[in-house]
Amino acid sequence: MERDIKMKITHRSIAHATTALMLSLALVSCGGGNEADKARTLHFGNSAEPLSLDPHQASGVWENRIIGDLLIGLVTDDPKGRPIPGMATGWTTSSDGLVWTFKLRDALWSDGVPVTADDFVYAWRRIMTTKPPAKYASILYVIKNAEQIYDGRIKDVTQLGVRAIDAKTLEVTLDHPAPYLPGLLTHYTSFPIPKHVVEKVGSAWIKAENFVGNGPFKLKQWKPNDFVHVVRNTNYYENAKVCLDQIFYYPTTDDNAAERRVRTGELDINANFSGSRLEEINKNLPGYARIHSYTGLTYYLFNMRKPPFNDERVRAAISMTADREFVTSQILKAKQEPAYSLVPPGVAHYTSGAVTTDFKGQSLQTRLVRARKLLEEAGYGPSKPLKFTFSFRNTNDNPRVAPVVQQNWAKIAPWVQVDILGAETQINYEKLRNGDFQLGDAGWISDFNDAKNFVYLFQTSTDQLNYGKYSNPEFDRLMDAADLEKDTKKRAALMQEAEALVLKENGLMPMWFLTNRNLVSPRITGWEDNAVDIHRARYLCTTDALKSATLPKS
Known part of the structure; x- marks a missing residue:
């Protein structure tokens, strides 16, 4: 993935105090005005402004952080960033390593419609044919005929090596053996998208008013160059294991400004810090700096x-x-x-x-x-x-x-x-x-x-x-x-x-x-440093939420 070394934004000159006020107002307006809400709310400094939250148009790790909380693929990430079964409960491989068969779990989209193997078929055909062309389609060229469909040598998209045997069985045929396939399938390019929604509204499916996902959170609001707000998806298949009720992702374009916001408690996490500031950070924010x-x-x-x-x-x-x-x-x-x-x-x-x-x-x-x-x-x-x-x-x-x-x-x-x-x-x-x-x-x-x-x-x-x-x-x-x-x-x-x-x-x-560098408040639990720097929010919680068994969950 393209590395997230962030963007400047047009309101960068806004005074820090004004920004703090805006964030406070945003939290209150989005349901974060009481102690229970605050305990289960995460404020995440996410480096850059997303170009898109459509997995077929995204290309950066700053987008992956959000998309990976909205959608779940056949394979997903554990707290240490290692591949584990996601929508697939398991899979088998043919003796030549070319045909993989995935058995899907019972799961629902956030609107209550069942997730099926056909949603994967639809998504993988779409990424090879979508306009504008997907920036990241090449990662899936391991699938039979994918490259030829993407570049137009094969016009019939049904020739892509993926088919739904039934609603809960997906068969994937490869161009060549790929023992790394489970790891590859943790990438958002392979995630399903809701066919029943995308066929109706097209590329607008990713707008908050249309969004439907199968992950632990769903899109509530996206205010460009300000924040992306996601809330709990109660239809997620492991909803009972999720601690957080909502997350705000901010495009933190200035490391030093983000560090100050972590220090004042406006941000729980920031996805980077300047190495030149490490000594001062360790002095002013002991235990926050995470380097791996x-x-x-x-x-x-x-x-x-x-x-x-x-x-x-x-x-x-x-x-x-x-x-x-x-x-x-x-x-x-x-x-x-x-x-x-x-x-x-x-x-x-x-x-x-x-x-x-x-x-x-x-x-x-x-x-x-x-x-x-x-x-x-x-x-x-x-x-x-x-x-x-x-x-x-x-x-x-x-x-x-x-x-x-x-x-x-x-x-x-x-x-x-x-x-x-x-x-x-x-x-x-x-x-x-x-x-x-x-x-x-x-x-x-x-x-x-x-x-x-x-x-x-x-x-x-x-x-x-x-x-x-x-x-x-x-x-x-x-x-x-x-x-x-x-x-x-x-x-x-x-x-x-x-x-x-x-x-x-x-x-x-x-x-x-x-090296991956994060500022993580001791208030946050469940964070595991790892070599891929993937930290899915469904594994995170707060000390406040853990202390009080009486706090409500949405």
Whole structure:
């Protein structure tokens, strides 16, 4: 998933006191005016404003946090972010690993209509054919004929490898074996949507007045750039196990402002904090800061469709001269690791760092000399300066990193001239998808615990998520071979060959491996730090609610 490094919003200049008043009024107006309501209400700083809550149009972890509380897939997440049965009570797999059969539990949509296998069939056909095209459809290309339907080579959507055997039995046929499928099915792209509603109101089904879901919460109100408000879905199949009655998700665009709101109790959780503030946070908010290793990467993308980055020598020169060690130790300061490879540590059945860039371990001075020579070979110099713009997400630590790497590149030679340009998160990613950039900043968090979820970003067929449009037939061949390989070690070796190839050709510029950082009030119970940073609200509660057995539940 695209990493949530948040957006600025138009009312960012509103005084903190005014914001506090607005939040208080919102809580009262939405039923949070008494102690019982407050005890079972969660205020969540969610980094960015959602672009969409439709699982076929979303693409960021900030959207996943909300969608994952509104809808439940065949497989879901436990408190530690591990896959467990969700709408499916269990499944079987054919001997060749291609046909999976899922048995569905008895469950209702929030309007009382039964959830059926046909809702999954409808949803998966829709994501391959919806307009505008789904940004994330490629994650489901493992399903038979999915890619060909998405790109129009197959016109008949019923040829997608999914069918309802009966109301409670779903059969899924794959293009190739995928032992990681249960993990993949925790991703919101695979969630069901209410066919009976979407057929009636179309894309407007996600509006609060139309919304129907099968998760523990349902959409009550979405006030853009202010909050998303969800309330308990009493038709959820495990409603009795849910503690919270309502959640407010806020687009907390400024880490320092969000930290103050946590300190005053306006926010129970914020989904990030600045590593440079860690010492002060530990002093002022002891026990709030939660840091954990993360299967995620910050990386920069070269637009390989046009000069100057269609030249591998230029890409290599710029990549090798970014001082990752200084950035992680002096700017980020929250246990991030410099990245010289694509796949982060902690990914199952894969050795991170087994292949790296060829300049890892060299001094920055040595790299600068190499870089100048490469650029001169590419024809750049005093009479033909290298000029480009670095576009970055204008939130979190990114605005502090951007001038550092700009200074790094300026040390190559006086004729290397770099402009830096910050943009809101959603705007930045839209520019990446549209190819409207030269060098761009991005982040990626694993959708399922498998190296393919990182390496596939550079397959030609990955389409919108292959931002720089890296394309190499040998890379694609290796990934296709990995898909067909059943032996775990041989499969990993094929993906490592592909990873080595994209690193050799500087198809990306890996910068640092992420840590997940959250501020969590001691008032919140049930929070489990984990490598995927997924914390479904159905597992959370408050100390106030636990103390009083007399508090009502909706």
